[in-house]
Amino acid sequence: MQENTGTTTTGPAEPEIELIEKDGEVTLSIGGEQAMQAWERDLMWASADLLCRHGQDFYEVGLGLGLSALRIARNPATRRHTVLELFDEVEELFRAAQPEPPATLTIERGDFFRRVHDLPSESIDGMFFDPALDMEVWTDKELWARTMPEVVRALRPGGVFIPFFSTKPELRWQYVDHFSRIHVERHRYQAYDTTEYTYGTTGNAYIQCFFKD
Template identity: 75%
Template sequence: MENATRTVAESATKTGTKTGPGAGPAAGPAVELVEENGEVTLSIGGEQAMQAWERDLMWESADLLCEHGHDFYEVGLGLGLSALRIANHPATRSHRVLELFDEVEELFQERHPELPDTLSIERGDFFQRIFELPSESVDGIFFDPALDMEVWKDEELWRRTVPEVVRVLRPGGVFIPFFSTRPELRWQYLPHFREIRVIRRPYTAYDTTEYTYGTSGDAYIQCFRKD
């Protein structure tokens, strides 16, 4: 998910999806699962929010997360590719997923009626919930929400929020945002971590994918580690 609802760093077109601080399920955009011509797309607000071709990158991100402990938290359910990978990993003791939209979870539950015992899904706004989570309570956070362009640009918001992410992580824990197709460190998180690991992997998107720089090339998985 790398379009404007996912990252301003990729300089994509704004969707107008109002999914930031103070937003809630009732204010959310239309959510639809589109399956045609062998392609699977989660559409939010009429825009491509996530597609099934991302699977290998999401899986590698999930496996990287699971190298760092046993209890994990994820922001943004999407198609559930990373959620199921993390929950089914042998190292995982617990995996909680925060999702803003009821419809996203409903679509996921229709496709996956039986979930791993380690997986739980909760509803809420990340920018409120992060302040409520206990300190040093998780070993890793995977971050892949659908956010409005204005939210990504809000420097003050990120200055307030990312220290809370660090607080919630245990020492040695990691924060892994969704992959990028540009070799640029995420400015929202960079000031708050001293150790950052970047993994470069090739990707091939659908011919119809609108949110990457081209439909093939290199993607970058960024892993921010707490001291």
């Protein structure tokens, strides 16, 4: 999960990826940046539980530490959960920690901004979106204008799109114009003192759930 920085699908093909466990902290580092940390668990679980209220077939972008992927796949409501991950090394780290993942979980490799165009129409009940992206990608208005209609197309009527939590109380412009109904939950969070990608290391986090009509 990243709010400020990240790695990009248009950046180096093979960024350095490592799992750093130090002083009780767990960090997934991609290209020298904090891509995700273990303190996010409760927020990832809350997002996953919210997603699973809205169907049985789900799709996730970005594997990270696998916190949300496992939570979704293990939910009794889940029939199928597919995770799209860009980097081999991230999946390798996950499988080393989880040698027997749930049967409902499938991990695929690919770039979301290309793969989204191949998703079948009205094929999923919900999408959880948590990739590590460079700021250049986050601010590319044309890219998001092309991408989000494809996300909506892939969702079934009544389906939901849930991006990773924000620690700023504002709706993300990348998504808001493509949905007419939005549900927001506020949760308290406590990050590590070393966390670099949140707006402060403690406070309120906001989970945004966008509904397809």
